[in-house]
Amino acid sequence: MxxxxxxxxxxxxxxxxxxxxxxxxxxxxxxxxxxxxxxxxxxxxxxxxxxxxxxxxxxxxxxxxxxxxxxxxxxxxxxxxxxxxxxxxxxxxxxxxxxxxxxxxxxxxxxxxxxxxxxxxxxxxxxxxxxxxxxxxxxxxxxxxxxxxxxxxxxxxxxxxxxxxxxxxxxxxxxxxxxxxxxxxxxxAGHAPPAAEVVRTASEAVCRRRALRYIDAHLGTTPDDIARAIGVSRSVLYRAFEPRGGVASVIRSRRLARLRALLARPDEGGRISDLSRACGFSSVSDCSRAFKAAYGLSPSDYRHLRWAEGRPSAASPQGLAEWWDDLR
Structure with a gap:
């Protein structure tokens, strides 16, 4: 800790x-x-x-x-x-x-x-x-x-x-x-927006929380699936996630975080292709490119590094990155 x-x-x-x-x-x-x-x-x-x-x-x-x-x-x-x-x-x-x-x-x-x-x-x-x-x-x-x-x-x-x-x-x-x-x-206290804006932004916050719960439970989902599941229009969903780079970007980051957690587990020996599909990626090559862009290593290199290290050391970039991932 x-x-x-x-x-x-x-x-x-x-x-x-x-x-x-x-x-x-x-x-x-x-x-x-x-x-x-x-x-x-x-x-x-x-x-x-x-x-x-x-x-x-x-x-x-x-x-x-x-x-x-x-x-x-x-x-x-x-x-x-x-x-x-x-x-x-x-x-x-x-x-x-x-x-x-x-x-x-x-x-x-x-x-x-x-x-x-x-x-x-x-x-x-x-x-x-x-x-x-x-x-x-x-x-x-x-x-x-x-x-x-x-x-x-x-x-x-x-x-x-x-x-x-x-x-x-x-x-x-x-x-x-x-x-x-x-x-x-x-x-x-004292930094709240005007009352009319409170209603709109509070509604968007609720939409985001419900959408994130659905994404984490259905990593292979699409924006259309999410909108239907939580009962909002696509425009409402897109507007709610616009400050975070868009709903598609958020889906991708949640998939990558889940895959990263699986690869770090010493008791998870599944093939990377199977794990990537379980995390919602339709293509192993797309998954590998996205993973390396986000974390600086390919999925296989990350797994080898973590299994060689065991738990990350106090100064490990992997350890701090996982702490930040938990804040998503």
């Missing part, structure tokens, strides 16, 4: 610190070295269904261009709280400088870039439904910055949690997840 990485520690396979960090974050963002001061130290903790990061950053940027957003299908949010230094945040709506005590909100289904010359940042990665429970239209929060007085309770709690959580097991971490969700909701 804990992952650690530091560029001060020798990287595996002869990689330099930047190469190792770039690979670690490759499934989420492109790491960019800004200057010769580059250095990173990261500790990550699982908090129930959330991920809590304590990151110390020097001379580094993290970039999610539109092509990456569409490719990996992430739809969770991050709350990035600056403890020291400053974090520059760029979104399609503009640029902001986030200072100590402030919290930037990032919608991972939209393009973004963050840059740090020298900063310590707490990052909370949380499923979208946690945000939707507090703000019916969470997409409009992308790039928003909560001032220090709105974020102070959440900041204080997460700073304490990072010190204490290594001593707590899974059951306690689920309790901490519930407290974190409540404090995040409190920090977001």
């Amino acid at each position: 804990t992952l650690q990485f530091s560029t001060d520690v020798a990287a595996p396979c002869g990689q330099c610190g930047f190469e190792a960090y770039h690979d670690l974050y490759a499934s989420a963002a492109d790491a960019v070295r800004l200057d010769e001061t580059f250095a990173v130290a990261v500790t990550a903790e699982r908090v129930g269904g959330m991920i809590l990061f304590d990151r110390q950053l020097w001379g580094v940027a993290h970039v999610r261009p539109r092509r990456r957003v569409q490719r990996n299908g992430f739809d969770h949010f991050t709350a990035q709280i600056v403890l020291k230094g400053a974090l520059a945040v760029d979104t399609p709506d503009g640029s902001r400088i986030v200072g100590p005590g402030e919290c930037a909100l990032i919608d991972m289904s939209q393009p973004m870039e963050t840059r740090a010359s020298q900063a310590r940042v707490i990052t909370l990665s949380t499923p979208r439904d946690v945000i939707e429970a507090a703000v019916p239209e969470p997409g409009r929060l992308h790039g928003a910055v909560l001032p220090q007085d709105r974020a102070c309770l959440l900041t204080g709690f997460l700073r304490s949690a990072l010190d204490e959580i290594p001593r707590h097991g899974a059951g306690d971490r689920q309790r901490l997840e519930r407290v974190t969700a409540e404090l995040l909701s409190l920090a977001l």
Whole structure:
């Protein structure tokens, strides 16, 4: 339940610190070295269904261009709280400088870039439904910055949690997840859209949740199948998933996540062609291309790597990528 990485520690396979960090974050963002001061130290903790990061950053940027957003299908949010230094945040709506005590909100289904010359940042990665429970239209929060007085309770709690959580097991971490969700909701109070927009966006959120449950139970489905099954028109379904790159992109990402989970299981010895069909792919070649584009390895190479490693090490890109997959 804990992952650690530091560029001060020798990287595996002869990689330099930047190469190792770039690979670690490759499934989420492109790491960019800004200057010769580059250095990173990261500790990550699982908090129930959330991920809590304590990151110390020097001379580094993290970039999610539109092509990456569409490719990996992430739809969770991050709350990035600056403890020291400053974090520059760029979104399609503009640029902001986030200072100590402030919290930037990032919608991972939209393009973004963050840059740090020298900063310590707490990052909370949380499923979208946690945000939707507090703000019916969470997409409009992308790039928003909560001032220090709105974020102070959440900041204080997460700073304490990072010190204490290594001593707590899974059951306690689920309790901490519930407290974190409540404090995040409190920090977001006042960001609700106008009443008419609330009705529309809340309806779209319900449509997405019902569609995602259907997709996970029927990975070979099509958009037409989904619309019929949940009782909405195709236009309503497409509109609900437009902020996430479209319903077809979401179906593909759910198929890939399921296949990845199967390939990681040491007790799953089925042929990759059979597993790909079970995960909804009609063509093994299309499956292999999509898998490599999303995860950087072919399905067979990924299976061999995971079976050779057993469980991923603390600094494993596969381990962190699977944590992010759980947030979908």
